[in-house]
Amino acid sequence: MGNYETKLAEMGITLPDAPAPAANYVPYVQVGDILYVSGQISRNESGLLTGKLGADLDTAAGADAARSCAIALLAQVKAACGGDLDRLVRVVKLGGFVNSTPEFTEQPQVINGASDLLGEALGEAGKHARAAVSAASLPLGVAVEIEGVFQIK
Template structure:
């Protein structure tokens, strides 16, 4: 039987990627009580990294797509943490986004809407609404445009 969230993903035409393996000495997620903390997921579609610096060589729309790609990878990790059942998610608690940005770039929150919008589309407004931080940084691993981490409540 297909779950509600799997059906919603199919309705949106979204196929989650395989959960990426850690790139260094950390685990991709940790469960503590009813919370799952998912490590930062970099902007990657398939085998292709999404590289760029917002305000220098990347436009806001491309940055939003990079943040969305990060969110898809977050969901892939979360699905693993939930034993394959995303219907166990009761709340997207918080997303923190790191935007590779030029010093004068000021639209970090707009870039992060790429990730936030996806959570609302997939989980709906009650479960998908979340607290958030959007931070500009001078560089990110491998030159990616965005990295996003998340905290989720599950049953």
Template sequence: MSAIEKKLTELGIHLPEAPAPAANYVPFVISGNLVHISGQISQDANGLVKGRLGDTMAAEAGAAAAKQCAISLLAQLKAACDGDLDRLKRVVKLNGFVASAHDFHEQPKVINGASDFLVEALGDKGRHARSAVGVAALPLGVAVEIDGIFEIE
């Protein structure tokens, strides 16, 4: 077990199997020392986390959904690294998409759920650049989708 997975276990997190793509794309692409991971949608042990922030869902619930996206990103990264998360040098960038009512303006607060989790789990390796964007709708009605770029050794 990698040191990162040990830390995740201490936090009560067990990485799921990396989700399979839902359409005609690959879950990640490695280019040089960068891993580009396709968007991970909000889902937990009960299934898809659906909703629209500022309408059917509060920002705190959206942040929890974003954390689930970050967990899926780490599961994909583990698959990309042949099971060795300790190859991670740093999280480079996250792009967060939040299904939002037209008057909802707390997208950064929602995506903080992913950002805060990655820093808690990875320390300085988890600090990253990011975007937090409100959108009218996301695939399958989910509340949050996040893709990411990771640097590996």
């Protein structure tokens, strides 16, 4: 187990197998040392994390959903790196989409669930640029979807 996975284990997190694509796309594309990971939807061992922020879910529940997306992103990075998460150099950028009502304005606090996890697990390498935007709906009714750009070696 590498340094990053050891830190994740200390946080009580074991990376799942990388989720398979749900439609006609690939889970990631590598161009040089940059890895583009397709959007990962909110789910945990019990299934999909669904609902609309501002109606069905509060900000804390949304942040938990975003955290699950970050775990899936790291699982995809690990798969792309042949099982060695320590090949990750840094998180470059996240694009966060929050299934929310028109009145809901706490998208940044929701996506902090992912950003906080990456910062805690990866340290300096987890600091990233990002966007946090509202969506009228997301695939399968999930609460959050996050895509990522990573630098790997």
